[in-house]
Amino acid sequence: MRTFAAATLLFLAGSSIVNAAEPAKAATPSGDASVRQLLDRLEYKYDVDEEGDFRLTFGLDEKDDGRSQLVFVRSPVETYGAHQVREIWSPAYLATSDEFPAKVANRLLEASHESKLGSWAKQGRYAVFVVKLRADATAAELDDAVEAALRSADEMEQELTPGKDEF
Template identity: 55%
Template sequence: MRPAVVLALLATLCLAPVAAAAAEPDPLIGRQLKSLDYQYEIDDDGDYQLVFELDDGRTQLVFVRSTVESFGSVRVREIWSPGYESKGSDLPAAVANRLLADSQDSKLGGWVKQDKYGVFVVKIPADADAETLDDAMAAAFRTADQMEAELTPGKDAF
C-alpha cells in the first residue's frame, strides 16, 4: 500500500459528513478484530483501518467505522472499502452506472460516492458478532478490489 495514497484517501474519507464523528475507537471492534487475529491501525476519527492481502498479490484497504448510525431503533455500523478514484470531483457516468449495476447484484452492501471516490459500504448491526464483522469486511474488500481491477486494469491503488 502506497503511503501517499492511503493518507490522501484517509483525509478525504475522514472529512466526509457523518452523523456523529467518533474520536475514540469502539473497544468492541478492537476486541473482535483481535479475536480474528487481524492487524489494524486506528485513524484520527477512531476508525479501524486494515489492509488485506489477496491471493493474486493485490491488497485492499478497509475501514471499520467506530461511529454507529441510527434510524429509529435500528443501529448500524459501516464497513468501507474504496474501489475507484476519479480524476475530478464527479465520477464518470459509465463508472457511476457500473457501480449502480454492481450494487444491484451485491448480496451485502452497495456503492456510494465519497468526494472523488467510489466506496463499497456494508452496513451491519452495531452489536454484530465477530463472525458477522469478518463476513462484512470480506464482502467489502473483495467487492471493492474486484471493481478496482475491472475499472483500472493493472493498477492497485487501494
C-alpha cells in the same frame, strides 16, 4: 381535504418517521472498544486513524499478483429509528474530478443491484463499497462484512482500473 392534508403534514413533522435518522455518535481517537475487541478476536492487524476508524490492509491470494485491499471499520454508530448500524468501507476508484464518468457511475449502480451484502457509495472523489452492519454484530458477522467489502472493492478496482492496485 385541505384540513386532512394539513393535519397529516403536522403529524409527520412531529413523527419519528420523518425524523428517524440521527447523526452518528462521535468516535474516540482510540476507536470503539467493541470493534477493537472483535478485530482482536479475529486476529486482524489494524491501526486506528485520526477519526477513530480502524484501518485494515489485506494481502489477497498470490494468484492475484500480490494485490492488497484497504478496508475501514468505522467506529461511529449510525441510528435510524430502532436500527443501529456500523459501516465497513473499502475504496475501489478515485475519479479525476468531482463527478464520476457516466459509464463508471452506471457500472457502480449495476454492481450495487447485484450485491448480496453492501452497495457502492460516492465519498468525495472516491467510490467505496459500504456494508452496513448491526452495531452489535458478532465477530463472524463482522468477518463476513469485511470479506464482502474487500472482495467487492478489489474486483471493481480491477475492472475499472486494469493493472492498477491503488487501494
